[in-house]
Every structure is written in structure tokens, then in C-alpha cells.
Amino acid sequence: MTENSDNDLNIDQTTDTAVGLGKGLDVGTANLAAAVQNDEGGITVNVERNAFLDIPSDVYSKNMLTKLKVPYVVHNGKLVVIGEAAFELANVFGRETRRPMADGLVSPNEQDALPMMKMIIQKILGEPQVPGENCYFCVPAESLDVDNNVVYHQGLFESMISKLGYTAHAINEAHAVIFSELADNDFTGIGLSFGGGMANACIAYKSIPCLSFSVARGGDWVDKNVANVLGVPRSKATSIKERGIDIRDPKSREEEAVAIYYRSLINYVLSNIKTRFESGQNMPSFNDPVDIACAGGTSMVGGFIEVFREEFAKIDFPIPVGRIFRSEEALTAVAKGCLVAAAIGED
Amino acid sequence: MESVNQIKEALSARSRTATLDELRNEGRKRVRLIRAEHIAQMVSEAVHAAVEQSGLLGQEEVDGLIAKSREEFKGILREREQELERARANEQELVELKARFEELTGALARTRAELERAQADLEEAQQRADAQASAASAPPDPPQPSAAPVSNEMVMSLMQELANLKASVAVQQQNQQGQSAPAAAAAPDLSAAIEKLAGTLNERLDSFGKKMGISAAVDGDAPVDFGGLFKDEDESLESNMDNIQVKQKSGGGIAANLAKLKKLKGGG
Numbered sequence: 279m280t281e282n283s284d285n286d287l288n289i290d291q292t293t294d295t296a297v298g299l300g301k302g303l304d305v306g307t308a309n310l311a312a313a314v315q316n317d318e319g320g321i322t323v324n325v326e327r328n329a330f331l332d333i334p335s336d337v338y339s340k341n342m343l344t345k346l347k348v349p350y351v352v353h354n355g356k357l358v359v360i361g362e363a364a365f366e367l368a369n370v371f372g373r374e375t376r377r378p379m380a381d382g383l384v385s386p387n388e389q390d391a392l393p394m395m396k397m398i399i400q401k402i403l404g405e406p407q408v409p410g411e412n413c414y415f416c417v418p419a420e421s422l423d424v425d426n427n428v429v430y431h432q433g434l435f436e437s438m439i440s441k442l443g444y445t446a447h448a449i450n451e452a453h454a455v456i457f458s459e460l461a462d463n464d465f466t467g468i469g470l471s472f473g474g475g476m477a478n479a480c481i482a483y484k485s486i487p488c489l490s491f492s493v494a495r496g497g498d499w500v501d502k503n504v505a506n507v508l509g510v511p512r513s514k515a516t517s518i519k520e521r522g523i524d525i526r527d528p529k530s531r532e533e534e535a536v537a538i539y540y541r542s543l544i545n546y547v548l549s550n551i552k553t554r555f556e557s558g559q560n561m562p563s564f565n566d567p568v569d570i571a572c573a574g575g576t577s578m579v580g581g582f583i584e585v586f587r588e589e590f591a592k593i594d595f596p597i598p599v600g601r602i603f604r605s606e607e608a609l610t611a612v613a614k615g616c617l618v619a620a621a622i623g624e625d
Numbered sequence: 626m627e628s629v630n631q632i633k634e635a636l637s638a639r640s641r642t643a644t645l646d647e648l649r650n651e652g653r654k655r656v657r658l659i660r661a662e663h664i665a666q667m668v669s670e671a672v673h674a675a676v677e678q679s680g681l682l683g684q685e686e687v688d689g690l691i692a693k694s695r696e697e698f699k700g701i702l703r704e705r706e707q708e709l710e711r712a713r714a715n716e717q718e719l720v721e722l723k724a725r726f727e728e729l730t731g732a733l734a735r736t737r738a739e740l741e742r743a744q745a746d747l748e749e750a751q752q753r754a755d756a757q758a759s760a761a762s763a764p765p766d767p768p769q770p771s772a773a774p775v776s777n778e779m780v781m782s783l784m785q786e787l788a789n790l791k792a793s794v795a796v797q798q799q800n801q802q803g804q805s806a807p808a809a810a811a812a813p814d815l816s817a818a819i820e821k822l823a824g825t826l827n828e829r830l831d832s833f834g835k836k837m838g839i840s841a842a843v844d845g846d847a848p849v850d851f852g853g854l855f856k857d858e859d860e861s862l863e864s865n866m867d868n869i870q871v872k873q874k875s876g877g878g879i880a881a882n883l884a885k886l887k888k889l890k891g892g893g
Binding site for chain 2: 313315322340343347348362397457461465484609617621622
């Protein structure tokens with residue numbers, strides 16, 4: 279969230295070059311995504327799952343992984359499979375993936391995973407186009423329901439990204455959703471990011487964030503509870519969730535469990551948002567109804583926005599709301615918002 | 626080996642076990658001791674002599690028997706020496722383990738004592754912190770008797786500050802009465818005195834917090850350098866990441882978003 283004169287320089291560079299400078303990085307509990315402008319006027323987003331799995335190291339396994347185009351790192355004498363492949367292997371072998379982050383922040387139980395995370399980020403970000411190129415990365419807001427602190431998390435990634443040759447800036451995750459999704463509303467409204475570890479909320483007026491907070495429940499919470507009730511590993515629960523189900527119309531006991539916990543998650547997030555808005559602290563008042571934009575990987579399940587609207591209708595929301603919609607690029611919306619901030623040189 | 630064991634068994638069967646006290650009661654002050662091996666050796670020698678003298682075996686066979694007996698004896702001797710060596714090694718190990726145990730016991734006792742002292746220091750420090758916090762939030766009245774113990778130096782300092790504050794107020798009142806100065810002039814001095822008092826308290830809380838190692842009190846607003854977290858990771862790890870393509874997604878451009886933002890900023 280820092281701002282300096284370098285940002286103003288980048289505005290000029292953005293307008294002068296064919297491919298705009300600046301990169302956006304979504305540091306998510308479940309996925310890491312890096313967005314950059316391409317020469318076709320669109321954006322390209324590199325996505326990798328934020329997970330890894332260690333397996334015994336031997337020459338045969340290394341050769342096999344390379345042939346199968348499975349990324350690995352040798353760390354502390356172990357062969358560490360990284361990203362989506364780790365998730366798939368974990369499902370095959372009935373194991374749990376190791377996760378560098380939990381509840382939206384760097385996991386205290388996986389400190390030795392930082393080198394792996396750095397490699398993934400280096401891979402998806404690539405080299406800076408110019409030395410010190412702006413890179414805006416998302417950080418969660420402090421939570422309403424748990425006592426957490428983002429200072430260490432933010433500082434750690436600022437340092438990591440700086441070491442890769444970028445000028446690192448932090449931006450609130452839900453604020454990035456507003457940059458990405460609410461341009462037609464002059465960046466006024468409510469951005470919600472449903473991630474793996476958290477749900478982040480931000481209410482902004484003409485791009486200026488008025489209020490940001492989070493609740494420490496997300497897709498992982500759904501996975502954990504589904505895994506518990508079905509007696510399967512979490513990776514398996516994630517797989518059930520991501521195989522294309524519709525939570526309005528579950529077809530099996532497994533899908534029923536996913537649907538139940540999804541509805542509970544949405545209800546929990548909305549209730550907390552309502553309570554926070556009702557508290558009145560730092561709350562802006564709007565003359566016209568504001569839109570709610572939902573994004574994040576957890577919002578990609580079929581029927582999400584319909585269930586969200588159903589649950590929203592059950593509560594007496596304290597501010598007038600117009601349209602409720604989900605981003606068309608829900609998984610990459612945060613990275614895109616970070617890219618917008620990087621390009622404009624503003625947080 | 627076998628003959629020795631047989632002799633041992635024979636000796637056990639034909640002998641009795643007596644304690645030293647029992648022997649003493651029987652009037653024996655000294656007893657002669659002989660090892661079973663020696664008896665076996667004597668028996669062996671006696672047999673050899675008897676066989677040799679009997680003329681039943683030829684000299685060659687006798688020599689063979691003698692050589693075999695010597696081998697057997699040497700084997701027994703080696704075995705006993707090894708047993709003795711093992712026993713000595715075990716004894717030495719036991720001595721070392723006892724010494725190590727005593728050393729660790731001492732270290733544990735010292736650590737416990739240090740821990741107790743640290744806990745006592747922490748409790749005392751917490752009491753002081755509570756006292757300072759309550760002093761900071763209370764009106765500038767004399768300290769309440771129920772307050773937690775505060776150091777003499779701190780109390781003296783606070784009392785001095787209060788005395789200065791009272792003196793300042795008194796001077797203001799005199800000025801107001803004697804010179805009928807405008808009331809507005811008194812306010813800044815009073816405010817300054819209160820601010821000074823609050824500042825002193827804050828400084829003391831900060832100082833105390835630094836001693837306690839409370840992170841919020843130790844340069845809370847100073848930027849934290851996390852660069853050291855990656856200093857060990859500059860060395861390259863073995864990986865095949867360079868040859869792997871990550872999953873790519875394409876998305877709509879951000880030109881419209883940038884244009885809107887620039888317009889909002891008044892730049893376009």
C-alpha cells in the first residue's frame with residue numbers, strides 16, 4: 279500500500295510502450311496467479327496451484343517427472359513436486375498436499391516451503407521487463423473473526439518480490455476485485471474475493487477503499503468439513519468440489535456435503551459483512567444502490583452466485599444493493615485487479 | 626571346554642556353598658581358592674601322565690592329545706581374557722554414564738533455577754507494566770493505595786511532574802487574578818503541561834516495553850526488513866522448472882479500466 283514517485287513514472291511508461299508495464303500477482307492460499315498485459319491488447323495470466331508434495335528422491339523419479347513435464351525441486355534431499363501436479367499426485371496416492379499458506383496467510387507450519395513458493399512465483403511472474411518494474415501483489419485484510427496480523431505476511435512477500443527485481447507494492451485483495459470488476463461503476467461498490475483461506479471484502483467509493491476486512495473461512499473450510507464428514511483426504515474433497523458440480527442441484531452424497539458447506543460459508547460471510555456494515559464505523563453512505571462483485575476461485579463452483587443471491591435475500595442488508603454478479607474470470611480477477619493497480623501506479 | 630564344564634558341574638554337585646560368616650563361625654579365618662579351570666588342568670595333566678605311563682597309547686597319540694588339550698586351554702584363556710576386557714569396558718562406560726548423568730542433573734537444576742528467576746522477573750515486570758498503564762489512564766491524582774507496586778524512581782518522577790503541573794496552574798491563576806489576562810492564554814500552558822506529562826508516561830512505557838521485548842513497543846512504526854528470510858535461499862536449488870510450462874489463461878484487456886481510473890484521477 280505504499281506509494282512513491284516511481285509510480286508516476288510508470289504511468290508514462292505504460293502509455294508509451296506497446297505492452298504496458300507492471301505486473302499483478304494474486305498470492306492466494308490455493309492458487310498463485312500472475313497477470314501481465316500482452317501485445318494483443320488483452321492480458322495473460324499464469325496460474326499455478328499453491329501446493330507441493332515431497333516424495334523420495336532418486337534418479338528414476340527425476341527423469342520420469344521431467345518426461346511427464348511435472349515440475350519438481352530438490353530440497354533438503356527430497357524431491358518436491360510443485361503445483362497442480364502435486365495435487366494430482368496426492369489424489370492418486372491418497373495423500374495430503376502440503377500447503378505453504380493457510381487462512382490467507384503464510385502458514386506457520388510450513389516455513390520451509392518458502393523456497394518452493396519463491397520458485398513458483400518466479401516462474402509465473404517471469405523476469406521484470408525493466409529493472410524495478412512495478413508488481414502489485416494482494417494481501418488480505420485483517421479478519422473480523424480471528425486474531426491475525428498481515429504485517430509479517432506482507433513484509434515477507436515484499437521482500438521476496440523485490441529480490442526478483444521488481445518494485446513490490448501491496449494491495450488489498452478485495453480492492454483488487456473492485457479495480458478489476460467495477461470499472462463501469464466508477465470503481466464504486468463492494469468487492470468480495472472468495473479465496474481458499476479467506477473471504478475478503480472491500481467497499482470503495484470512486485476507487486478509494488473506505489472499509490476492508492476479511493473472515494477466515496474459504497474454500498479450504500469447505501474442503502476440511504467435507505473431508506471430515508465423508509472420511510476422505512482434503513485433496514479428494516477439493517477434487518469433488520472442482521469437478522464441475524452445481525451446488526443448487528447436488529447429484530450424490532458427496533456433492534450434497536459440498537453444497538451444504540458452501541451455503542453455510544456464504545451465509546457466514548454475508549452475516550459477518552452485514553454485522554460489520556451495521557457497526558457504522560468508517561461506513562460511507564451511498565445515494566444510489568451499489569453493486570456487489572464476487573470473485574475468487576471458491577466462487578467458481580456451479581450455482582454459487584444464485585445461492586449467494588438466495589442467502590443475500592434472507593438478510594436485511596444495511597445498504598442498498600443493485601446488481602450482484604460473479605466475475606467472468608473469477609479465478610484471475612484478483613490478479614487482473616493487481617495488474618490494473620500496477621499499470622496505473624496506484625494502490 | 627566340555628571337560629571344564631563337566632568338572633564345574635561335578636564340583637557343584639559335590640560341594641556346598643557357605644557364606645563368609647558361616648565359615649568364620651566354623652572357626653575358619655582363611656580358605657584356599659582354586660578355579661575350576663585349574664582343577665581341570667590338573668585333572669588333564671594327571672590323565673596325560675597316567676595315559677603316558679600306562680603304555681596304552683603310542684607317543685604320537687599322546688602328543689596329539691597334549692596338543693589338543695593345549696589348544697583347548699588357549700581357547701579358554703582367550704575367552705576369559707575377552708570376558709575380562711568386556712567387563713572393564715562396561716565398567717568404564719558405566720562410570721562415564723554416571724558422570725554424564727550428574728552433569729545433566731546439574732544443568733537441569735541450573736536451568737530450572739534460571740527459569741524460576743525469569744518467571745519471577747516477568748511477573749514483576751508485568752506488575753510494573755500494569756501499574757504504569759493504570760497510572761497513565763488515571764486522573765492526575767495521588768496514586769491509589771490499591772495500585773500495583775511501582776518503582777520509587779518512577780513514582781518520584783511522576784510526583785515531580787504533577788508538582789510542576791500544579792505550580793504551572795497556580796501561576797496561571799495568579800496571572801489571571803493579578804493581571805486579568807485573557808482566559809484563552811491559560812489554556813495552551815495547561816495543555817502543554819498535560820501533554821508533557823502524557824509524553825513522559827509514553828516515553829516510560831516505550832522504554833519499559835523495549836526492556837520487556839514487547840514488539841509493539843519496540844519501534845512499532847519502523848519498517849521491518851524481512852530480507853534476511855531469503856538470504857540462505859540465494860543458492861540455486863536443483864529443479865526442472867525452466868523446462869516446465871505453467872498453465873496460462875487469457876483475459877480481457879485492462880485498457881478501459883485504466884482509462885476510467887485516469888479519468889477519475891483527472892488525467893484523461
